Amino acid sequence: MAKLNQTFFLILSICYFLSPALTAATTALRAGASNKAVNFIQSSCKTTTYPAVCFHSLSAYANAIQTSPKRLAETALAVTLSRAQSTKLFVSRLTRFKGLKKREIEAIKDCVEEINDTIDRLTKSVQEMKLCGSAKNQEQFAFHMSNAQTWTSAALTDENTCSDGFSGRVMDGRIKNSVRARIVNVGHETSNALSLINAFAKKMAVYFRFNHHFLASLLITITITTLKSVHTTTTTNTEFVKSLCTFTTYPRLCVTSLSTQSSLIQTSHKLMAHAALNITLASAKATSAMMVRVSSSSRLKPREVSAMRDCVEELGDTLEELRKSIGEMGQLSGSNYEVYMNDIQTWVSAALTDEYTCSDGFEGDEMNGKVKVLVRGRILIIAHLTSNALALINHFASIHC
Ligand SMILES: *[C@@H]1O[C@H](CO)[C@@H](O)[C@H](O)[C@H]1NC(C)=O
Numbered sequence: 001m002a003k004l005n006q007t008f009f010l011i012l013s014i015c016y017f018l019s020p021a022l023t024a025a026t027t028a029l030r031a032g033a034s035n036k037a038v039n040f041i042q043s044s045c046k047t048t049t050y051p052a053v054c055f056h057s058l059s060a061y062a063n064a065i066q067t068s069p070k071r072l073a074e075t076a077l078a079v080t081l082s083r084a085q086s087t088k089l090f091v092s093r094l095t096r097f098k099g100l101k102k103r104e105i106e107a108i109k110d111c112v113e114e115i116n117d118t119i120d121r122l123t124k125s126v127q128e129m130k131l132c133g134s135a136k137n138q139e140q141f142a143f144h145m146s147n148a149q150t151w152t153s154a155a156l157t158d159e160n161t162c163s164d165g166f167s168g169r170v171m172d173g174r175i176k177n178s179v180r181a182r183i184v185n186v187g188h189e190t191s192n193a194l195s196l197i198n199a200f201a202k203k204m205a206v207y208f209r210f211n212h213h214f215l216a217s218l219l220i221t222i223t224i225t226t227l228k229s230v231h232t233t234t235t236t237n238t239e240f241v242k243s244l245c246t247f248t249t250y251p252r253l254c255v256t257s258l259s260t261q262s263s264l265i266q267t268s269h270k271l272m273a274h275a276a277l278n279i280t281l282a283s284a285k286a287t288s289a290m291m292v293r294v295s296s297s298s299r300l301k302p303r304e305v306s307a308m309r310d311c312v313e314e315l316g317d318t319l320e321e322l323r324k325s326i327g328e329m330g331q332l333s334g335s336n337y338e339v340y341m342n343d344i345q346t347w348v349s350a351a352l353t354d355e356y357t358c359s360d361g362f363e364g365d366e367m368n369g370k371v372k373v374l375v376r377g378r379i380l381i382i383a384h385l386t387s388n389a390l391a392l393i394n395h396f397a398s399i400h401c
């Protein structure tokens with residue numbers, strides 16, 4: 001009986017973030033129980049990269065969020081979007097300052113454009129989260145969830161590029177600091193929103209698995225065989241690679257880098273993510289070796305040699321993170337799935353951050369033009385490959401059941 005009650009409670013709590021009608025009823029029941037909501041926000045925020053920022057911006061919405069992981073993720077996205085909008089306004093007003101150099105105006109305009117892209121991507125993510133809420137089945141849910149994850153990851157990448165333009169000697173110190181602080185804050189909010197979206201996706205994967213077992217016990221094999229046949233009637237392997245690449249931020253790079261692996265990938269989402277990681281690792285290894293070679297060249301200035309060394313170190317971290325991810329990807333199984341998948345998502349995001357830190361070191365006028373262009377170009381390719389791998393991993397995670 002106790003077990004039955006527990007199951008019933010589980011169904012109720014799941015429906016809580018699935019059905020708006022039930023949600024309203026439960027909210028009414030819970031009116032006044034906002035301590036519970038605050039505790040929920042606090043414990044959820046602990047799993048993000050910037051827990052204090054998370055709690056500070058989201059606790060104000062405790063009454064609206066209650067204990068719904070879906071609304072928590074949606075609110076985090078909405079808060080991030082509004083921060084990005086006010087940052088855009090702030091940065092665009094800077095062009096009105098008198099006596100700015102042409103170079104400074106350019107940096108401001110570039111930055112506004114980047115923030116504009118961020119806003120665009122966050123807006124798309126908000127829309128996809130809404131569509132997740134009205135999804136009729138797991139396939140639809142997984143599709144929109146993966147889009148929301150990809151758009152949010154892409155927004156994170158824009159913010160890095162924007163703050164790059166304000167490093168080096170461009171701009172007066174105070175303005176620069178103020179712009180960077182705001183952009184860094186939008187970056188932290190975005191990163192937190194992404195963690196909360198991933199957490200919601202994971203909870204839903206558990207729900208679908210549960211629902212699946214429930215249905216299976218009623219309909220026995222019908223559901224499973226239908227699902228399987230849908231998957232096996234897919235077209236050729238190359239088309240599978242192409243179709244999955246549409247989920248990534250750099251689809252063309254995705255197709256060119258992965259279509260040679262299509263016979264290995266067949267129609268497996270897992271192998272696709274695995275292959276994307278393998279290719280990213282190979283590319284990062286080659287670039288790291290190239291940089292070690294270049295940095296021993298006597299024609300480099302001391303400043304360039306030190307930036308190169310720092311970058312090789314960052315790339316070393318990237319290699320380590322990718323190797324660990326590939327290791328766990330190969331050992332993924334039903335019992336360790338949640339833990340390993342969480343590790344992989346965390347490591348690959350960290351690898352992306354390290355790559356951007358590495359390319360930051362090559363900003364500024366002091367650097368030799370050729371070295372700068374060479375290194376930044378190579379690092380950018382690795383970052384794009386990493387971002388694609390992350391999108392494929394997120395997609396795989398969201399359809400897993
Ligand atoms: C910002 O993005 C919107 C839509 O993506 C576009 O119409 C607009 O021209 C962009 N503005 C700037 C300043 O880039």
Ligand SMILES: *[C@@H]1O[C@H](CO)[C@@H](O)[C@H](O)[C@H]1NC(C)=O
Nearest residue numbers: 261264265271272274275278
């Ligand atoms: C990834 O690389 C490992 C080790 O080199 C290899 O065994 C595996 O088959 C590769 N997997 C894919 C999907 O490319």
